[in-house]
Amino acid sequence: MIFEKELDYTEMMSALYEITRKHSCVRLSYLGNSILSRPIPLITIGDKGAKGAVLYVATHHATESLCTSVMLEFINEYACAIEENKRVSQLNSRLLYETRKFYIIPMLNPDGVEYRRHGIDTQNPLYERIMKITNGDFSAWNANARGVDLNHNYDAYFYEYKTIEKIKEITQGPSKYSGESPESEPEVKALCSFIRYRSDEIKGVISLHSQGEEFYYTSRGMCPKKSEFVARFVARMTGYIPAIPNDTAEYGGLTDWLIKEMDIPAFTLECGRGKNPLPVSQIPSIYLHLHDILFSFPILL
Template sequence: MKIQVRAGDTLEYYSRLFSIPLVLIADANPGIDPEQLQIDETVHIPGFRENTYTIRYGDTLSGIAKSYQLKLDTLFLLNQEVDPNNLSVGDELFIPIRMSKRVVDPKAHYDFTRLKADIEALAELYPFIQKREAGRSVLHQPLYDLRIGKGQRKVQINASFHANEWITTCVLMTFLNDYLIMLTNGQKISQTPALSLYEQAALSAIPMVNPDGVNLVRNGPPKELEKELITLNNGSADFSGWKANIRGIDLNKQFPANWEFEKKRKPKKPGPRDFLGFKPISEPETMAMAELVQKERFARLLSLHTQGQEIYWGYEGLEPLESKRLAHDFAKLSGYEAVQYVDSFVGYKDWFIQEFRKPGFTIELGIGQNPLPISQFDEIYTDIQPLLVRALES
């Protein structure tokens, strides 16, 4: 929500008026000098949207404010041209509405178009989010990187490395939406004050690493690639089991962590799953994810996958001692099983542990056969939300 500064206004006053933490208002307005607000300057108030109200006979501003449980000056601030002593029936007022419900609908038809719309909606409502691009996919779709928080501990959480695991995007986007709601309402998320997470950790969330693949699974092939993709899919027009990117390369088997060994026992040509590519980090998506982690040097990394209700946390004995403690906490909070080693290599978290000796985790959400049905969402999200909160804590 946007407001215009009046004489004498301060960000601190807006914080009290709207009951929004000052740090969130300041971070939502990075180009503004908080010590010298200019009259008529536009300020974003996060966590609110505007509604219109039509004046009826007998209305007063104080009565309207009381009915909406608002401080009277919020109405004066949003309706600076209105004469409170001369309200006219039929005139419209702007009413600030605090956001307490999600804008993300995880049970909608979730593809890249839906993701983009949800990100734009969240960025509008919560402008302290930093929306970046980690890179672009083969078909030039952005790999969005959403930054929330200003702590010293950098944490990456990613989803949808695999196309038919798109439900992981629904989980991560729902978590982000809930986190933002709790932040701007001064509430706890999984028993932890949301503001303390914001101050402790800097979250980098990449909700859809493989947008081309997700669109293929959810919507079918683009017309110009239909023949080629059906050939790669072993002659089938059913892409529900497709895991790879649009070129038939498995993005989570692209990293140089025992790559030559794994190459010998995996498919030798592009297809719906498990082909490593012709060399490590050959795809624009994996290049972007590798560059991101090399630049940011995250303290922790979580990759959301499906399925199995397991937490993989080790790699070749290179994981730090902190990994065991976190894996134990994650297992206790989620009910999932913590597994140190598994006969699988070349994954993003494997390479992260190998290169940086920092805690990395592959979280296998839900149980069954991919793609998991959206009917599992509620159970998965209930299990995983406390784990994601713990990932941001010290």
């Protein structure tokens, strides 16, 4: 494994520059900017003629940035396999490249990751507001730069969740606060616009989180037609247990929005086991669990 460590934004970007410099089959562009103007990288792997696409999104939550390393490992392994014309997960990598497209967002929440890893800069216009919330302790920070939990900011049961927020007294902070309105956060807005624009092309989405070694693919008991079929493979390949979202996890997530509003099969994978942030020693085993589904997902859809 190459990416057996946690990456902050700068380290991730240098790794992506390095990969795209070495491998012409990997293209780097940007989804949009975070609140603090960090460009959010979008990796595309797939030939021009490739028909269906899948989308992988990692690190909505800042304490779960091991998922970024897992995505980079995948990008690197796939790129090497294509160039060396090797099989990956029993698939012909060149054929996969010619027929399917992968869109990968390795770090949706760069500002949150930077807060958690390096704290907040005194030059930051949000400095006082955020220091009041955290007292300088960012060890459990999951949200974006202004304290919105990106995985509660999607347009799915958003206003129902507002009632729960009130009862639980959830406000701007390290996690669980949904924001002022659906897609109020630039990171989520950019991702939703990207998906809406390509809704005919994108056949399925995997969103990587940690932890629990389980996965979600329904929202309020509903799911698109293909999901049940694919879920059986997800379970078999990853060894993760299919679970039903409950409590605050039922509201405003990417998977909820994709299922409810876009009718796109979507899977939230809760990688690894333990307390977030998980130790980096879990990266190889997480990658092993995910390996086959990451390569096979597009051909199941």
